[in-house]
Amino acid sequence: MEEGEGENQTLITEFILLGFGNLPDLKILFFLLFLLIYIVTMAANTFIVVLVRADQHLHTPMYFFLGNLSCLEICCTSAILPRMLASLQTGDKTISVTGCLVQFYWFGFVVTAECSLLAVMSYDRYLAICKPLHYTTHMNGRFCMQLVAGSWLSSFIILTTLISFMSQLAFCGPNEIDHFFCDLAPVIKLSCSDTCLVSLVTLIFSSIDTVPPFLLTLISYFYIISTILRIPSTAGKQKAFSTCSSHLIVVTLFYGTLITVYLLPNTGALRAPNKVFSVFYTVLTPLINPLIYSLRNKEVKEAMRRALKKYRRFPGFQRN
Numbered sequence: 001m002e003e004g005e006g007e008n009q010t011l012i013t014e015f016i017l018l019g020f021g022n023l024p025d026l027k028i029l030f031f032l033l034f035l036l037i038y039i040v041t042m043a044a045n046t047f048i049v050v051l052v053r054a055d056q057h058l059h060t061p062m063y064f065f066l067g068n069l070s071c072l073e074i075c076c077t078s079a080i081l082p083r084m085l086a087s088l089q090t091g092d093k094t095i096s097v098t099g100c101l102v103q104f105y106w107f108g109f110v111v112t113a114e115c116s117l118l119a120v121m122s123y124d125r126y127l128a129i130c131k132p133l134h135y136t137t138h139m140n141g142r143f144c145m146q147l148v149a150g151s152w153l154s155s156f157i158i159l160t161t162l163i164s165f166m167s168q169l170a171f172c173g174p175n176e177i178d179h180f181f182c183d184l185a186p187v188i189k190l191s192c193s194d195t196c197l198v199s200l201v202t203l204i205f206s207s208i209d210t211v212p213p214f215l216l217t218l219i220s221y222f223y224i225i226s227t228i229l230r231i232p233s234t235a236g237k238q239k240a241f242s243t244c245s246s247h248l249i250v251v252t253l254f255y256g257t258l259i260t261v262y263l264l265p266n267t268g269a270l271r272a273p274n275k276v277f278s279v280f281y282t283v284l285t286p287l288i289n290p291l292i293y294s295l296r297n298k299e300v301k302e303a304m305r306r307a308l309k310k311y312r313r314f315p316g317f318q319r320n
Contacts (some may be wrong), residue, residue: 007240012175014094015190019087019180037157037287038081044290045070045077046299060080061139062128062148065291068148069250072110072117073286079106080181080282106281107181109159111258112209116151118251119213122220125244130227158205162197164249165201169193180275181282218231246293254286257281258294 020030052058052067083103087093095103127135172192179186185204188195221244228240255278294300 041287076110113155122217126220180317
C-alpha cells in the first residue's frame with residue numbers, strides 16, 4: 001500500500017477478485033470444467049482460423065470475417081480464463097491494480113471490436129441476400145480489409161482512451177471485487193476519486209461504438225428476413241436462411257447475454273444470476289460460436305472433410 005500525497009488515505013495496489021468464493025467445495029470441479037472449456041475454445045477457434053486460411057473455398061468475405069471473429073474469441077478467452085484458472089488452482093485471489101486495468105483493457109477491446117465485427121457480418125449477409133447482383137462489386141477484398149481494420153482500430157482507440165482516464169483514478173479501499181474478472185463497473189465503484197469524467201467518457205464511447213453496430217445489425221436482419229419471406233419457393237427460403245442462420249444465432253447469444261448482464265442490477269439477490277450470465281458471454285460464447293459455425297454451416301463442414309482427407313494422405317498417418 002502507498003500513502004496518498006498530502007492525504008491521510010492509503011492507496012491500495014491490488015484488488016481481491018472474490019470470483020466463486022462462496023462455493024469453495026466446488027473449486028476443483030470449477031477448475032477442471034474451466035480448464036476443459038479453455039482448451040476446447042482455443043482449439044476450436046484456432047482450427048477455424050487455420051481452416052479459413054488454408055482452404056481456398058473459404059476465401060470469401062463471410063469466412064474472412066469469421067476468421068477474424070475467431071481471433072477475437074481467442075483473445076477474449078485468454079484475457080479471462082488463465083487468470084481464473086490460476087486463482088482456482090492456487091487460491092490466490094489477488095490481482096494488482098495495473099493487472100486489473102490490463103485485463104479490462106483486453107476484455108473491453110475484444111467486446112467492442114466484436115460488436116463492430118458482428119455488424120459488419122450482418123451487413124455482409126444483407127448484401128448477399130438483399131442485393132446479390134451488387135455483392136461482388138461492393139464486398140471486394142480491399143473493402144473487407146477496411147471494414148475489419150476499422151473494427152479493430154476503433155476499438156483500440158476507444159479502449160486506450162478509456163484506460164488512460166481510468167489509470168488516473170485512485171483506490172483507497174475496500175479492495176474486494178465480487179466478480180471473477182475486472183469489469184468496468186465494479187472497478188470504478190471502488191475508486192475514491194471523482195469518477196464523473198470516467199463515467200461520462202464511458203457513456204459517450206458506449207453510445208458511439210456499441211449502439212450504432214447493434215442498430216445496424218437489427219436493421220440488416222429486418223431487411224434480410226423481409227426479403228426471405230418474399231421468396232416464393234420453400235427451398236429458396238431455406239437456402240437463403242441457411243446462409244445467415246449461424247450468424248443470427250451468434251448475434252442473439254452475444255447481445256442477449258451482454259444486454260442481460262449490463263441491464264441486470266449487480267446487487268443483492270441478483271448478484272449470483274449476474275455472474276452466471278457473465279460466465280456465459282465471457283467464457284461460453286467463445287466456445288459455442290465456432291461450434292455453431294462448424295455444425296450448422298455446410299461449407300465449413302465440407303472444408304473440414306477436405307482437410308481430414310488431406311491429413312489421411314500423410315505417410316505418417318497410414319498404417320504400415
